[in-house]
Amino acid sequence: xxxxxxxxxxRDAYPVIINGLKRLEYRGYDSAGIALVDNxxxxxxxxxxxxxxxxxxxxxxxxxxYMGMGHTRWATHxxxxxxxxxxxxxxxxxxxxxxxxxxxxxxxxxxxxxSRGYSFKTDTDTEVLANLIEYIYLFxxxxxADAVSLALRKVVGAYGIVVFCVDEPEQLxxxxxxxxxxxxIGQNEYFIASDASPFVDYTNQVVYLDDENLAxxxxxxxxxxxxxxxxxxxxxxxxxxxxxxxxKGGFDHFMxxxxxxxxxxxxxxxxxxxxxxxxxxxxxxxxxVMPKLINARRLIIVGxxxxxxxxxxxxxxxxxxxxxxxxxxxxxEFRYRNPIINSEDVVIAISQSGxxxxxxxxxxxxxxxxxxxxxxxxxxxxxxxxxADAGVYTHAGPEIGVASTKAFTAQVSVLTMMALFIGRAxxxxxxxxxxxxxxxxxxxxxxxxxxxxxxxxxxHVAEKYKDSSNFLYLGRGCYYPVALExxxxxxEISYIHAEGxxxxxxxxxxxxxxxxxxxxxxxxxxxxSYEKIVSNIQEVKARKGVVIAIVSEGDKTVSAMxxxxxxxxxxxxxxxxxxxxxxxxLLSYYIAVMRGCNVxxxxxxxxxxxxx
Numbered sequence: 001x002x003x004x005x006x007x008x009x010x011r012d013a014y015p016v017i018i019n020g021l022k023r024l025e026y027r028g029y030d031s032a033g034i035a036l037v038d039n040x041x042x043x044x045x046x047x048x049x050x051x052x053x054x055x056x057x058x059x060x061x062x063x064x065x066y067m068g069m070g071h072t073r074w075a076t077h078x079x080x081x082x083x084x085x086x087x088x089x090x091x092x093x094x095x096x097x098x099x100x101x102x103x104x105x106x107x108x109x110x111x112x113x114x115s116r117g118y119s120f121k122t123d124t125d126t127e128v129l130a131n132l133i134e135y136i137y138l139f140x141x142x143x144x145a146d147a148v149s150l151a152l153r154k155v156v157g158a159y160g161i162v163v164f165c166v167d168e169p170e171q172l173x174x175x176x177x178x179x180x181x182x183x184x185i186g187q188n189e190y191f192i193a194s195d196a197s198p199f200v201d202y203t204n205q206v207v208y209l210d211d212e213n214l215a216x217x218x219x220x221x222x223x224x225x226x227x228x229x230x231x232x233x234x235x236x237x238x239x240x241x242x243x244x245x246x247x248k249g250g251f252d253h254f255m256x257x258x259x260x261x262x263x264x265x266x267x268x269x270x271x272x273x274x275x276x277x278x279x280x281x282x283x284x285x286x287x288x289v290m291p292k293l294i295n296a297r298r299l300i301i302v303g304x305x306x307x308x309x310x311x312x313x314x315x316x317x318x319x320x321x322x323x324x325x326x327x328x329x330x331x332x333e334f335r336y337r338n339p340i341i342n343s344e345d346v347v348i349a350i351s352q353s354g355x356x357x358x359x360x361x362x363x364x365x366x367x368x369x370x371x372x373x374x375x376x377x378x379x380x381x382x383x384x385x386x387x388a389d390a391g392v393y394t395h396a397g398p399e400i401g402v403a404s405t406k407a408f409t410a411q412v413s414v415l416t417m418m419a420l421f422i423g424r425a426x427x428x429x430x431x432x433x434x435x436x437x438x439x440x441x442x443x444x445x446x447x448x449x450x451x452x453x454x455x456x457x458x459x460h461v462a463e464k465y466k467d468s469s470n471f472l473y474l475g476r477g478c479y480y481p482v483a484l485e486x487x488x489x490x491x492e493i494s495y496i497h498a499e500g501x502x503x504x505x506x507x508x509x510x511x512x513x514x515x516x517x518x519x520x521x522x523x524x525x526x527x528x529s530y531e532k533i534v535s536n537i538q539e540v541k542a543r544k545g546v547v548i549a550i551v552s553e554g555d556k557t558v559s560a561m562x563x564x565x566x567x568x569x570x571x572x573x574x575x576x577x578x579x580x581x582x583x584x585x586l587l588s589y590y591i592a593v594m595r596g597c598n599v600x601x602x603x604x605x606x607x608x609x610x611x612x
Contacts, residue, residue, distance in 0.1 A: 002027055002071060002074050002086070002098075002099070002194070003021060003026075003027040003028060003071065003072040003100070003194050004069070004070070004099075004100050004160055004161075004192065005020035005024065005069065005070045005191075005193045005194075006069040006070075006098075006162040006172050006191065006192035007020075007067065007068060007189070007191055008066070008067040008171070008172055008189065008190050008217055008218070009066060009188060009189025009190060009219065010066060010188060010189060011066065011189065012063070012064075012065070012066065013036055013065050013067055013068040014034070014036060014063040014068070016191075016198075016199075016202075017034055017069065017198075018034065018051065018054070018055060018070065019198070020070065020193060020197075020198025020199065021034075021054075021070045021071070021072045022051050023197040023198050023246060023400075024072055024195070024197065024198060025050065025051055025072050025601065026400050026401070026600070026601065027072065027074065027100075028072050028074025028075075029049075029050050029072060029074070029601050030048070030074055030075045031046065031047060031049060031072075031073045031080050031081070031082070032050060032051045032053065032054040032070070032071065032072045032073065032085065033045060033046025033047070033054065033070065033071050033073075033086050033098075034054065034068060034069070034087070035070075035087040035096050035098075035164065036064065036065035036067075036068040037066075037067040037068055037164065037169060038062060039064075040166070042087075042089075042096045042166065043062050043064075044087055044089065044096065045057055045058045045061065046071075046082060046085035046086065046087065047082050047085060048080050048085060050072075051072055067164075067169075067172065069087060069162045069164065069172065069192075070098070071085075071087060071099075071100075073085060073086060076125070077102070077106070077123060077124045077125045077126075078122060078123030079123070083122050083123075084122050084124050086098045086099065086124075086126060088122065088124065088126045088127045090127075090130040090131050090134035091118050091119060091120075091131055092138070093166065094137060094138070094165060094167060095130050095134050095137070095144075095163060095165055095166075096164040096166075097126060097129065097130045097161055097163050097164075098126075098161065099125075099126040099129060099159060099161045100159070100160040100179045100194060101158035101159040101160055101161075101177075101178065101179040102125060102157045102158055103125040103126070103128060103129055103155055103157045103159065104156045104157035105154075105155065105156040105157065106125035106157075109128050109132055109154065110128045113128065113132060113135060116135065118135065125157075129151065129155065129159070129161070132154065132155075133147050133148055133151040134147075144163070144165035144167065144171075144173060145171075145173050145214065145216045146229075148161075148163055148173050148175060148214060149175075149214055149227045149228070152175055152177070152212070152214070153227055157178075158177055158178035158179050159175065159177050159178075159179055160174075160176045160177075160179030160180060160194060161173075161174065161175050161176075162174045162192050163175075170218055170219060171216055171217060172192065172217045173214065173215070173217070174192045174209065174214070174215045175212075175213065175214040175215070176209045176210075176213060177211045178211060178361075178383075179194075179355075179357075180194055180195060180208075180353075180383060181193070181194065181209045181215075182194075182195060182196055182206050182208050182381070183206065183207045183209065183217065183222060183224075184196065184199040184203045184205065184206050185203060185205040185206065185207065186199075186203040186205070188219070188220070189202070190217045191203070195353075195379070197246050197398060200239065205236055205237075206236070206238075207222070207224065207234045207235070207237070208234075208237065208386070209224070209234075210232070210386070211383070212226050212227045212228075213226060213227075213234075214227050237380075239380070240380055245398050246400060253401065253589070253593075253600050254400040254600045255401035255403055255405060255600055256599075258399055258400070258405045259405045259406070259452070259586060259589065260452055261406050262405070262406045262409050262445075262448050262452075262582065263445040263448050263449045265394075265396040265397055265406040266409060266410060266444055266445045266448070266578075268395040268396070268397065269395045269396065269413050269414060270413070270442060271395070274417075274441070274442050277435075278438040278442055279431070279434070279435045279438070280434075280438075281421045281438060283392055283417060283418065283421050285390055285391050285392045285393070286374060286391070286392060286421075288389075288390050289372050289389055289390040290422075290425065292346055292372040293346055293422050293425075294425055295344070296344065296345065296346040296372075297325075297342070297344035297345060298324065298325040298326065298344075298345055298346075299318055299325070299327070299345075299346050299347075299348060300326075300328075300329060300339075300341070300345055300371070301326060301327070301328045301348045301349075302328075302329045302330075302331040302347060302348070302350070302359055302362045302363065302366075303328075303331060303350035303351065304330065304351075304356055304358055304359060305404070305488065306352070306407065306408050306485060306488065307351055307352060307359070307404075307408075307411060308328065308330055308331075308350075309482075309484050309488070310350055310408055310412050310481075311328045311348070312328050312481035312484070313415065313481045313577055314326070314328070314412070314418075315327075316477065316481075316574050317415055317416055317419035317478075317574055318419045320419070320574065321419040321420055321422070321423035321428060321437075322419050322422040322423045322428065323423070323428050324422070329362075330358075331349070331356065331358040331359040331361070332358040334362045334365075335362045335365055339365075341365075341369035341370075341371050342370060343369075343370035343371065343372075345371040345372075346371065346372045346373075347362075347366040347371045347373045347374070348374045348415075349362065349374070349375050349376070349384055349388065350376045350377075350411055350415075351375070351377055351378075351382075351384050352377070352378045352379075352394075352396075352399060353379055353382060354375070354379045354382020354383060354384040355379070355382055355383050355384065356384070359384060360383055360384050360387065363384065363387060363388060367387070372390075373387070373388045373389050373390075374388055374389065374390050374391055374392070375387075375388035375390075375391035376391065376411055376414050376415070377391060377394070378394045378396045378397075378399065378407055380393060392414050392417075392418065394411055394413070394414055395410070400600065401600045402492070402493075402605050403492045403493050403588070403599075405489075405585050408485060409578050409581065409582075412577060412578055413441070413444070413578065416441055416575065416578075420434065420437055420438065420441075437575075440571060440572070440575050441575050444575060444578050444579065447579055448578070448582055450569070451568060451579055451582050451583070454566075455586050457566060458566060458583050458586040458587050458590060459590045461564050461587060462587055462590035462591045462594060463590075463594065464564075465519045465548075466494075466590075466591045466594040468496060468519050469496065470499075470513065470518060471490055471498040471499075471518075471519050471520075471521060472498070472499055472501065472506075472514070472518060472519070472520045472521070473486045473498060473499065473520075474500075474502070474506060474520060474521070474523070474533075474536060475500075475502070475503060475522070475524075475533075476504060476532060476533050476536075477527060477528070477574075478527070478576070478577050479523035479525060479527070479577060480501075480502045482523050482580050482581050483500040483501065483502075483521070483523055485500070485584065486498075486500065486581065486584030486588070488500070489588035490587070492588075493592040493597055493599050493602045494588060494591045494595055495595075495597060495602075495603070496595075503522065503532070504532065506536060506539065507539070511539065511540075514540055514543045514544075515543065515544060515545065516544040516546065517546075518545050518546065519545075520540050520545045520546060520547055521548045521550070521584070522537055522540075522547060522549045522550065522562070523550045523580050523584075524537065524549045524551050524555075524558045524562075525550065525552045525568065525571070525580055526551075526555065526570060527576070534557055534558060534561075537549065537561050537562065538561065541561055546563050547561065547563050547564070548562065548563065548564045548566070549561075549564070550566050550580050551565055551566070551567055551568070552567070552568065552569075552570040552571075553567045553568065553569055554570065555567070566583045568582070568583065
């Protein structure tokens with residue numbers, strides 16, 4: 001979950017690395033550090049806090065060098081402080097390292113190294129790895145690259161690392177396992193980063209490292225091999241976004257920009273997949289596995305956080321249109337529960353980054369059991385997309401805000417298309433109904449554009465309830481996952497306690513919390529459970545609860561009962577969930593801003609969860 005940047009070339013390394021760290025800060029912002037190689041020697045600065053604090057700390061200090069590495073941290077081992085910040089230096093000063101991941105057997109390795117005379121200055125697992133590399137280098141008298149390879153063979157856990165050796169100062173060494181690393185290839189210069197955003201200004205040519213790949217990067221060449229020294233013929237790919245997409249573009253925060261980008265991201269997701277007559281869908285990424293999808297005994301959807309909520313919506317969609325049993329699992333629980341999986345199952349993994357550690361481990365388990373794995377990811381070339389048997393990219397574009405917004409709606413859109421596509425292939429949907437549903441789905445971007453014009457109404461509600469201590473979010477059917485997602489957004493960025501429930505479950509406990517100080521948000525759009533949720537609203541009003549209702553445009557019944565009403569376009573199907581979530585995203589955003597919270601970088605969170 002940390003961010004790594006490395007550079008070797010002809011430019012001043014400092015601005016390349018600092019600006020790269022700013023673009024990766026969504027991965028962690030507990031502390032930051034940089035190592036620059038000046039006259040073949042490393043100059044290191046590191047500090048608790050954000051990258052801006054690191055800039056201040058460096059000040060007018062030595063910023064020379066055409067090679068270096070940087071790190072922005074999300075703490076795992078050791079509290080966030082100056083000492084535990086990366087880069088870390090080995091005891092005898094031979095190696096400098098930055099690391100994203102967790103070395104699970106670090107305690108065992110630390111004891112072994114201590115018995116051989118090594119001492120430690122930090123609480124981190126990374127310093128242990130630095131010392132292990134140095135010990136092998138000095139004891140075995142091998143090259144720096146071989147020392148890294150040999151050390152990594154002894155490591156249990158996840159790593160994305162960049163290493164510098166003072167005795168071999170013309171190169172950087174990078175390696176990965178379960179933590180992403182990508183090498184950018186420029187003209188006589190090379191970049192290393194956790195994703196491509198730090199160097200998109202300089203090159204669009206990249207190599208994605210696979211698990212247990214090691215790259216030796218000099219000023220004139222890159223050699224990639226496995227940690228067992230087998231040569232790898234890596235494919236050079238072209239990245240599909242530019243620098244403008246990862247800037248704020250006039251918005252105050254990335255989150256707000258990404259909320260307003262949803263019409264575009266959905267159109268990009270639909271492009272080439274919905275025909276001009278709205279009579280058919282094309283999902284080329286899953287065509288190789290369509291027989292398995294059509295004949296699947298069940299679908300198992302795995303994800304974490306917001307992606308899990310998208311999966312819950314997928315359950316409604318697949319069961320409604322494809323008529324196949326669906327189970328939705330937290331990837332973190334699925335991988336440890338000894339689940340029953342067989343070759344007739346299809347596992348759908350959902351991940352914005354395509355690097356989520358628990359989701360990646362879950363699909364690796366599923367593949368070992370013989371299941372077909374389909375990935376829904378936003379990042380081309382990501383680990384999950386490469387491990388899966390097939391998949392569909394969302395084309396949401398880069399999402400920098402830690403709280404996911406446009407990725408959620410893009411994921412739900414892909415799940416909707418898949419459900420309709422499979423349903424039609426199984427003849428569960430008539431041609432006429434198929435066209436009707438596709439037409440409705442295709443109208444969503446335009447409907448969201450209109451909905452976003454009413455953001456001021458959401459802001460007015462936020463002003464009234466920004467100081468509340470608790471919120472309850474309630475929905476039924478396909479709007480229950482929307483309630484969960486709304487509650488998660490509020491918790492993530494405003495630090496207000498919020499819970500999402502199926503509205504019918506309110507009577508089984510949560511109703512005890514309701515009083516005149518408790519705002520209750522109902523997603524009360526008109527569908528087949530509409531009359532039931534009206535009854536649930538009456539139950540809350542009878543106990544003096546404050547009701548904020550998301551309703552279908554033109555609603556009269558709920559509007560007469562609720563304290564506040566936010567209208568969304570009327571839909572006849574689960575497609576309505578795509579618009580119902582938008583005012584909840586805006587509500588969370590405005591409340592967080594009014595409370596003075598850091599919207600894009602909420603405390604204790606990171607965007608890409610690449611550790612367990």
